[in-house]
Amino acid sequence: MDRKSTFETEAEERVRKSKALVSAITVRFAGDSGDGIQLAGDQFADTTAVMGNDFATLPDFPAEIRAPVGTLPGVSSFQIQFSDSIIFSPGDLADVLIAMNPAALKVNLAQVKKKGLIVVNGSVFNEPNLKKAGWKTNPLEDATLRDFQILNVPLSALTQTALKDQPLKLSEVERCKNFFALGMVFWLYSRSRDHTVEWIKKKFAKRPEIVNANLRALEAGYNYADMTEVMPVQYEVKQAALEPGTYRKITGNEATAIGFITGARLANKTMFYGSYPITPASNILHDLARHKNYNVKTFQAEDEIAACGAAIGASFGGELGVTATSGPGLCLKAESVNLAVMAELPLVVIDVQRAGPSTGMPTKTEQADLLQVMFGRNGESPIAVVAPKTPSDCFQMALEAVRIALKYMTPVVFLSEGNIANAAEPWKLPELDRLPKIEVNHPSAGKGPFLPYARHPETLARPWEVPGTRGLEHRIGGLAKADLTGNVSYDPENNQRMVEFRARKIARIANDIPEATIDGPESGRLLILGWGGTYGVIYEAVRNLKREGITVSHVHLNYLNPFPKNLEKILGQFEHVLIPELNMGQLLFLIRARYPKVNASGLNKVQGQPFQTKEIEEKIKSIW
Amino acid sequence: MSEVRDFVHKVVPDWCPGCGDFGLLAGLKKALPGVELEPNEVMLVSGIGCSSNLPGFINTYGMHTLHGRALPVAQGFKLANHKMTVIAVGGDGDGYGIGVGHLVHAMRRNIDMTYIVMNNAVYGLTTGQTSPTSGLRMKTKSTPFGNPELPINPLTLALGSGCSFVARVYTGHVTQLVDVVQKAIRHQGFALVDAFSPCVTFNKINTHDFFKTNVKDINKLGYDSSDIHAAFREAAREDYIATGIFYQKERPCYEATEEETLHVPLIDHELGLSEEDQAQLMAEFI
Incomplete structure (x- = not known):
């Protein structure tokens, strides 16, 4: 599109812009659950993937599909950290927050770095919306935001101007403002628009008018950021040195x-x-x-x-x-x-x-x-x-x-x-x-009677026969099973044996899974033991602390039952084991029960939100 | 060709002498060779209860599942392996009480299988509490002053749930039982057979004598089993107890409406990671 037609004035007074190279950036989009926040975030993430950065995202949305417009419970957000090096966490605090309404600003303000940039949709900071979000006075007009750089952009109004000649209803125009905001952020971080342009064309192929409107909003947002003097610096994050391959x-x-x-x-x-x-x-x-x-x-x-x-x-x-x-x-x-x-x-x-x-x-x-x-x-x-x-x-x-x-x-x-x-x-x-093939053997009928509970000597698994085979007719179920035949059995000795078989079968899986690996020294004062989705924040906390001269080790469990065979030995090499979990200490409970000599304690959080890297770092420092 | 003796299993039923379930077991063993099934072609799935022990007393493939859960397991099995003839069995507590939610959906889903409910109007295995089909005011261990609840009518429930084959038998009338069960097995779709199967120990009202006196085979009365209104009428009548096939109407079964994955049983799908597949899968990944 022709930039001049929309932003003639700005173009004429265009300021000289500088470009800054940064290593990692955290961006947070926030708005009503109907504002297309997750969509904008996804597009930003897709583009970031295409541009070869490493990244991690944190979508956070309400359970209600459309909570009342403009209210605090209706706020949806999407955070992404992208970097020129390997990262695993979506970042703690955002460098940039895009807040589509007063409620989004209220809910997300605590998630922005001091001196961070906050882009607000000034069009909707009116009395009723401020009231719905619980702002007593307009934060854009008092000292609330003095620690931040505020960019008051009338997103709704600018989107309407950009789309004024489009054959759309006002409500449809309003829905395009997420692409206007996305366009601005694309400019700010020197992102290509190509991926999103293609996506819009494909996604709305059946409605060309929507394709045009969204493309125009995206372009208008990009050009607005390019030309407005309040965004003097454009940032660039170089590609990360990821292993070669297709991503x-x-x-x-x-x-x-x-x-x-x-x-x-x-x-x-x-x-x-x-x-x-x-x-x-x-x-x-x-x-x-x-x-x-x-x-x-x-x-x-x-x-x-x-x-x-x-x-x-x-x-x-x-x-x-x-x-x-x-x-x-x-x-x-x-x-x-x-x-x-x-x-x-x-x-x-x-x-x-x-x-x-x-x-x-x-x-x-x-x-x-x-x-x-x-x-x-x-x-x-x-x-x-x-x-x-x-x-x-x-x-x-x-x-x-x-x-x-x-x-x-x-x-x-x-x-x-x-x-x-x-x-x-x-x-x-x-x-x-x-990728290694997974071998499955189904028995065929032999001479003797079929024994559905005759176990494999090594794995203790019973044979998996496919019903339909002549001669292998058998019956299984939930009543206690006799060894070998699988017939119903109330024999005391048999029950003891079968319970033990099943326990040993699971325990033997430990022979067949990778041993746990340690990130950091193999022994020392402190080991951080994690499992599941806390990996990214623990990894980054350990890395950050190492730069500060605090060296701790990290083991992350992919296998929780059975545990890797070498886990006990590893735990024994540390004076203290810290287990951060998003619960009240469940892995901690298992570790204490299984390895009572290990000196373990927990870091626990049940707020529905993941740990922040900072929280892990502070806990480590407090017991270091 | 199979014979009755091919289905005989060495485990002897542990039902009380005179239990109605013996009639069903005998009828089933007789019905299967008649529809040209071999023991390895039949999968019997049951829930929990006296009657659900039946798969242990007959030589076919079998699975004794959980209380009320025979139908989910039977349906999953059938979808994976639909060359097999799947028959689910259980009691009235199992199928009309704890498992009735599954029954309603199985009937409208219409997977090709047969479900036989041995209905004795009492919880037998747990020694005689009131069941979903116990009569109003019936005295049982759990309702010493009389059952305050109206019994469920499994036939009107089935007719209202889109069941494509609805029948009732009394297990003491083995000739009718064999005939109805064979038709249920041949029926393409979900067939419900409610089978009165007296509990001689805990139900002193709905006895063998009671059923012998009160049942009437409606199929012998020139009845039209394609008429769903007539079926509702017969199912709800109180002057006698109607038995026979109340309603039968073939409609596309689930397997037919899911043809793209089920035109051959899942277990017979050609698999493996061919180069073509691999290329296609990788393209999908990107």
């Missing part, structure tokens, strides 16, 4: 879906995915449902119990049964998971943890289902538990969950978290032909 942006749930498709393929199995909609696991179902061409059968059941039961039925039928849920659904599935424990069938249960108890805070993150997956079933019921540590790590751990379930004929819990599920990072595409 894409991936969220945890996307990597989970792709990981299970690939895992099933490597095992030469079709995947049966039984699921019931629940936040934040639902988009795994959406992703898989459109991948039927890879022999994925998705089944949306009437409830959580049926979803798990159907997956178990499919596993008995000879397929890979997978079910997914979050904490409340896991409670409902517990009895079914135990059926798979007794029947010794492969089953993967994906639990994308959210803040509990009960319905809790559905869209907020937590790590408080660990003890539930370990112990939340009746009887002696050990199962394997794996946990991804970053969004892209979900791919690798999905393969591991499939491998362990099929090889050991056991339920495996894949313990993800809301924060991993929705967050994104760059992912280097794997070389599929290098």
